[in-house]
Amino acid sequence: MTLTHDDAQPGDPTPTAPSRSASQADATAASPGPSAEPGDRRRARERARLTRTRDPRVVIAVLAFSGMVAALMQMLVIPIVPSFPELLDADPADTTWIITATLLAGAVVTPIAGRLGDLYGKRRIVLVLVVVMVIGSVVAATTSELVPLIVGRALQGTALGIIPLAISILRDTLPAERLGGAVALVSATLGFGGAIGLPLSAYISVTFDWHVLFWTAAALGVVVFALVATLVPVSTLKTPGRFDLPGAIGLAVGLTGLLLAVSKGNDWGWASTSTLVSGLAGLVVLVAWGAYQLRVASPLVDLRVAVRPAVLLTNLASVALGFALFGSNVSLPQLLELPAETGVGLGQTVMVASLCLAPSGVVMMFMAPVAARATARFGARLCLVVGGAVIVVSYAVAALAFREVWQIVLVSVLIGFGIGLAYAAMPTLIMHAVPATETAAANGLNTLMRSLGTTSASAVVGLLLTANSVPFGDASVPTEAGFRLTFVLGGAVALVSVLLALAIPRREPEYERVALPTGPVRTS
Template identity: 50%
Template sequence: MLHIVNTSHELPVRPGTLGAVSPARSNAIVLVLAFAGITAAIMQTLVVPLIAELPTILGTTASNTSWVITATLLSAAVMTPTSGRLGDLYGKRRLMLICGSLLVIGSIVCATAGSVVPMVAGRALQGAGMGLIPLGISAMRDILPAERLGTSIALMSASMGVGGALGLPIAAAVAQNASWRTLFWGATVLAVVVVILIATLIPAAPVTARGRFDLPGAIGLGVALVCLLLGVSKGADWGWGSPTIIALLAAAVVLVLIWGWYELRVTDPLVDLRVTARPVVLLTNVSSLVIGFAMYAQSLIIPQLLQLPTSTGFGLGQDMLHMGLWMMPGGLMMMLVSPFGARLSHARGPKVSLVLGAAVVAVGYLSAIVLMGSILGLAVAVAISSSGVGLAYGAMPALIMGSVPRSETGSANSFNTLMRSIGTSVSAAIVGVVLSQMTLDLGGGFTVPSRAGFVTGLLLGAGAAAVAAVVATTIPARASALAEQNLEHPVEEDAERPVIAAHAH
């Protein structure tokens, strides 16, 4: 059964402990961090308009150029928890500058690449810089006044969707009207601006974490994630029953178990699994994984529906640029609903925002099935789903950071981001299998996903969102209320606080 117990030296210090931060300075901090998040997210969708042309551009096969996407996924997954823990130990601002620098270097490498190897290396560096987003969210807790914290975290979380929504049409417009290298030089300029703004406008918060960096834990988790995500992302290409895929997934399971055993015994773990096992943190992470699945299914399905030729009977015949423009309102809706989500979390607790957000995502998917034959209808469905994602994404960091020690906010928030990334990878694999198996023959050996395949994919997204809502309802109400209270109005670090702990009797 559950008991409330008192533990000391775990509660974060009061937000804004750097001293009084003026409203103007607070606004500047929030805008800089949101811009940094948007820039990092843009890097993810930057190459989408180039996918079909990459084999010609780089002089290699389509199979080899698929690593341009895979490398970003793998490096982001491996480096996000690592950068989060390093931020706790050595300063979040310092690590944000390093992540921003990786975005700069990676963009330059891609812009000057003449073959597939440097392009993949540059994309891996860009992926490694994605730790900028959870670090920025965690840093807000250290440097912003309590009254600004909820809305600022929600806004920063929404920046990921805004960056993705803006990146696609902008990248498509540039790719259609200029050299592909212009995309990466533009990304370089954005990343340089991010580094300069962080260096000049973001203050350095005191470092409260102690101990050494857990290098064996970082390596172990990194290898396990590479095995897992490589197996999931390449399953369709290499064959789900192939010895390589089976070996990768089996190795991932074994390595995760060994890693967990090690983390529970080391003095300074990369991820404190005992903190992660607290009900509010554990259930939020599970919800995040499923929400990640639900969110990404939309990104795989709606763009294809918009771009397929009208001769299929359900395609809407849009080019890449117009498809991106029709998808853009979804990202903007994430930004618009974030202040409402923050107010709802403050009034009713972030658990309510998370449950509501997941339910709205499910409604968005179901509306997409009904409105599938209309461009405007799909845009409305995307806006509905994205609004739900905005509510959920704003609630997750609030639940996590309000439930862990201040010295672990970077690590805990990065681990939560990792859960979402795993969810998106699994979504890509499962929805990809569905669309590849349920096809329509257009003649001449040319096939596309069928209408039934798209409907099945949308139903999977709705089902995943519904599961996330159900999981979120199991978050203890008292723990959710304490998380919101601790996030915005914590007592000093030396004080005692109630923590939910599980005891078996």
């Protein structure tokens, strides 16, 4: 399939990796003689602009910051969720849509944005998503009503699609020797952006009016837009084709039905008509969508690529790892914040609890270069196995020791270590197994799989803790057995990710042009 550049002019030759002679020819074309026609000079200037290089460190820093801001949107309101019924004068069951809408929007938009990036330019779609995020932030910042706030949070949730696009931009623009570390860093933003964002959100919500959270998000979005527009190069690869609108609608409807059943099952009742109808309808639509994708000429998601063993097993492992990460994000803050009088909780404030979990995000960030070197030396598959194994150990420690604050911090740091290693390996495995024309779509699908894991974790962990609760004053609180069962489940799911990673083929036939260039990085 032909590859082009974002801003290539009609009639321009298709750019490819230049040889020495081609580079010399480009240099000659970039400086036309005095007899050149005006159109030739214009095309020469355009080629020079497209081939102008940026400092790779600047590009990496901008895209990593963009990914961190996108991840922050997912966790932005977590510290004030219990206060929303009072702040908005709304029913507690209704205010849960503030979280649900964000998760749904992120899950639905991410694979669609990836495909749009492959077709129309990845940087261009990143900028569109940033604009949508800023609009959502402003909507949320200017309202004290439930429905507009839900709409604003849904618009903020679309920012999740920035992360796979950023990874794909790195693949298109960086030299091979810098690619591993950069991909590891941006991939890890999905974890450390949320972990670092928790104390930031807690501080803002405690110190200022809660609307300041959304004004801060809007300001960060403006900064991201300016940085991406001015510092990220436009010469990212794309492929010609048509956007599969029916496929996008089918995926959106199917995912919405399925995720609604998973995320609202605790509120609606798992055997309720609403849950069953939503879940079954979503599954039926997704099955029909899959059949359609196999027949359409330019599918939203190439399922023939998605079922390749390396891609399929990595994506399934992503679901399990997303569950393991978010399971700790749900259970550990509750354990820290529950009153000590319950006999289970550690009696910490929201701010202190957020600071206790922040080191996990710092570990994920600093693990990025370590993970890149480990992937290059030992292979992405082994790094995924080791990362999952560390998370298994982390949950084993949690199940045995969670009565002191330092034990919770230790568990959180260990989980951050494992997630940092595993999340760095997954994009490498994916990009070694997909064609260059589908880099963003494949990374978008992988991010969607992580989102499915996090959404499932929120529902399942909530169900376990609710089912193992005892009365405390006017409310119910989870028991020690409930938390221990949650940790055992998290470890079991992490163990599943290890088994899936072990099943990934050590060697697999590659496409003529795989998404990840050959170089020092190994997949096995």
